[in-house]
Amino acid sequence: MTKTSNPAELAVIAKTVRRHIIEMITAAKSGHPGGSLSATEIVVTLFNDIMKHDPSNPKWADRDRFILGKGHACPVLYSVMAECGYTPVDKLNTFRALGSIYQGHPDVRFIPALEASTGSLGQGLSVGLGMALAAKFNGSPSRTFVVLGDGEIQEGQIWEAAMFGAARKIDNIVCIVDNNRIQLDGFVKDIMPLEPLADKWRSFGWHTIEVDGHDIAALQAAFHEAEATKGMPTCVLAHTVKGKGVSFMENNPKWHGSAPSKEECALALQELA
Amino acid sequence: MSVSTKYELKLGVATREAFGKALVELGQKDPNVVVCDADLSKSTYTNFFEKEFPERFVECGIAEANMVAIGAGLAAAGKTAFVASFSAFVINKGFEQLRVTAAYPNVPLKVVGTHSGISIGEDGPSQMSIEDLSLACNLPGFTVLAPADEVSMKACIHLAAEIHGPVFVRAGRSKAAIVYTPGTEFHSGGSHQLLDGNDVAIFANGLLVAEAIRAAEALDAEGISARVIDIYCVKPIDRDAIVRASTECRAIVVAEEHLKDTGIGSRVAQVCAETTPCVMEFVGLTTYAESGTPEAVLEHYGLMAKDIVAAVKNVLARKK
Numbered sequence: 267m268t269k270t271s272n273p274a275e276l277a278v279i280a281k282t283v284r285r286h287i288i289e290m291i292t293a294a295k296s297g298h299p300g301g302s303l304s305a306t307e308i309v310v311t312l313f314n315d316i317m318k319h320d321p322s323n324p325k326w327a328d329r330d331r332f333i334l335g336k337g338h339a340c341p342v343l344y345s346v347m348a349e350c351g352y353t354p355v356d357k358l359n360t361f362r363a364l365g366s367i368y369q370g371h372p373d374v375r376f377i378p379a380l381e382a383s384t385g386s387l388g389q390g391l392s393v394g395l396g397m398a399l400a401a402k403f404n405g406s407p408s409r410t411f412v413v414l415g416d417g418e419i420q421e422g423q424i425w426e427a428a429m430f431g432a433a434r435k436i437d438n439i440v441c442i443v444d445n446n447r448i449q450l451d452g453f454v455k456d457i458m459p460l461e462p463l464a465d466k467w468r469s470f471g472w473h474t475i476e477v478d479g480h481d482i483a484a485l486q487a488a489f490h491e492a493e494a495t496k497g498m499p500t501c502v503l504a505h506t507v508k509g510k511g512v513s514f515m516e517n518n519p520k521w522h523g524s525a526p527s528k529e530e531c532a533l534a535l536q537e538l539a
Numbered sequence: 540m541s542v543s544t545k546y547e548l549k550l551g552v553a554t555r556e557a558f559g560k561a562l563v564e565l566g567q568k569d570p571n572v573v574v575c576d577a578d579l580s581k582s583t584y585t586n587f588f589e590k591e592f593p594e595r596f597v598e599c600g601i602a603e604a605n606m607v608a609i610g611a612g613l614a615a616a617g618k619t620a621f622v623a624s625f626s627a628f629v630i631n632k633g634f635e636q637l638r639v640t641a642a643y644p645n646v647p648l649k650v651v652g653t654h655s656g657i658s659i660g661e662d663g664p665s666q667m668s669i670e671d672l673s674l675a676c677n678l679p680g681f682t683v684l685a686p687a688d689e690v691s692m693k694a695c696i697h698l699a700a701e702i703h704g705p706v707f708v709r710a711g712r713s714k715a716a717i718v719y720t721p722g723t724e725f726h727s728g729g730s731h732q733l734l735d736g737n738d739v740a741i742f743a744n745g746l747l748v749a750e751a752i753r754a755a756e757a758l759d760a761e762g763i764s765a766r767v768i769d770i771y772c773v774k775p776i777d778r779d780a781i782v783r784a785s786t787e788c789r790a791i792v793v794a795e796e797h798l799k800d801t802g803i804g805s806r807v808a809q810v811c812a813e814t815t816p817c818v819m820e821f822v823g824l825t826t827y828a829e830s831g832t833p834e835a836v837l838e839h840y841g842l843m844a845k846d847i848v849a850a851v852k853n854v855l856a857r858k859k
């Protein structure tokens with residue numbers, strides 16, 4: 267596993283991850299490229315720099331934990347975990363096939379190193395808060411990171427969890443909202459607007475940091491600020507572009523849940539060369 | 540008559556698409572119809588209705604529990620209200636709301652769950668609804684329908700709108716073989732005997748109806764005459780059809796794309812136990828499935844014609 271705090275090196279890993287995402291979804295002929303590409307820098311920065319974890323000892327009790335609330339974006343998580351050495355890189359292209367460990371949504375039955383099975387939106391933050399609370403009970407230094415979609419946070423359970431995190435002063439959790447402004451049927455603003463979103467999190471008692479979610483140095487700074495913030499949970503509101511890195515996928519709701527053709531895959535890989 | 544000539548089983552559209560089309564017909568007939576969806580209108584095909592009647596389409600965002608209760612409020616206030624999402628989300632996230640805002644006060648909310656069963660395929664178990672019929676049957680007052688093809692789905696959506704109480708309709712993602720000719724009638728408490736036979740009776744619904752017909756063809760070639768019944772209305776269930784099958788065939792197989800423990804199998808068995816017990820076998824799921832193409836998943840988890848044939852052989856071996 268490459269562990270580095272150098273943003274340029276992390277950016278190189280991010281590019282490799284984006285290539286995996288495109289290739290595995292193309293091979294599967296289904297999947298969710300848009301929200302995988304928007305979360306790439308977030309997941310890479312966490313696994314390859316910020317988080318304390320050990321692929322050779324995935325059940326290490328004091329490890330930091332990661333939950334992908336928006337489970338449909340699992341291609342980014344699978345690619346990052348494979349590059350870290352948890353699972354085979356050369357099997358990524360079995361994504362979504364019968365018997366593959368790379369299930370359509372994260373499934374702990376197939377990859378025990380995953381912290382939670384997700385795919386039904388809205389539940390990851392609560393599970394993460396439970397894990398963070400357990401760390402407190404156990405006196406463990408473990409931190410928990412949960413990535414949510416902006417569409418996902420329309421679920422009422424998210425706001426129940428937000429109240430809980432603030433009330434219990436769970437300061438060893440960081441919730442990252444991948445604010446790519448698109449959900450399944452279209453733009454968030456047309457379906458169920460969330461603004462003013464930073465104010466919402468602040469009013470629910472979360473220390474809220476707004477960043478460009480593709481700026482690795484800014485993400486690093488936000489995660490360090492979260493660690494230094496005591497007595498309240500932190501929300502990193504990451505402004506991102508859905509489909510980031512592939513020009514024809516960027517900001518286009520069509521690429522929420524459709525697979526590229528072979529030709530589109532080739533074009534995308536050219537851009538990610 | 541050879542059974543293979545009776546049903547061509549040509550692939551039609553998915554039942555979810557037939558649902559979307561039926562909603563538009565309903566909307567044209569009745570200005571009182573309103574439709575709610577939770578950020579899945581392109582998948583449930585409620586977007587057909589949205590396109591025709593944007594002012595009567597209610598986008599609720601990704602918030603199924605809230606949507607169910609909004610729908611109940613609309614229905615309680617006199618609207619013919621439909622709420623739709625993936626079955627796994629509307630029934631599981633909305634269950635308590637279905638119970639308290641629709642079932643118990645008998646509010647005529649119409650609930651449609653699409654992408655049911657495991658034939659959603661690649662998305663995997665978090666999106667696969669394998670307990671929805673059981674949960675819906677656990678809502679007293681609900682009529683529960685699980686049509687097999689586009690013809691029966693359209694009829695069932697019209698039926699749902701006419702029924703005075705709450706209704707749950709189960710729809711699938713993949714294209715479904717056409718079983719019925721347009722104009723066939725469907726009613727609450729009904730079933731259709733699709734093939735006659737007296738050695739064994741096969742009850743099925745949804746995608747498994749076509750598999751049951753294929754199984755009956757294969758059995759016919761071996762000299763076994765199988766009756767095939769589409770038990771599209773899961774609740775109230777057609778007791779007469781079950782009693783006839785158990786007395787005339789004295790062996791029953793139930794096949795469903797649902798958990799075996801709590802699906803139509805147990806409902807048919809209950810009626811048999813109360814009336815005319817006979818030997819039975821069950822084809823269904825015993826646990827959560829996994830990702831794969833719909834065909835691969837159905838095959839791997841034993842929901843094909845050959846699995847029904849095997850169950851028939853088992854039940855016949857036990858038949859007295």
Ligand SMILES: Cc1ncc(C[n+]2csc(CCOP(=O)(O)OP(=O)(O)O)c2C)c(N)n1
Nearest residue numbers: 301385386387415416417418448449450578
């Ligand atoms: C409870 C639930 N409802 C609906 C869905 C279907 N669904 C999958 S992804 C998605 C849109 C998610 O949007 P967002 O959270 O913004 O994800 P992103 O744009 O980052 O991909 C929907 C509605 C689901 N998986 N779970």
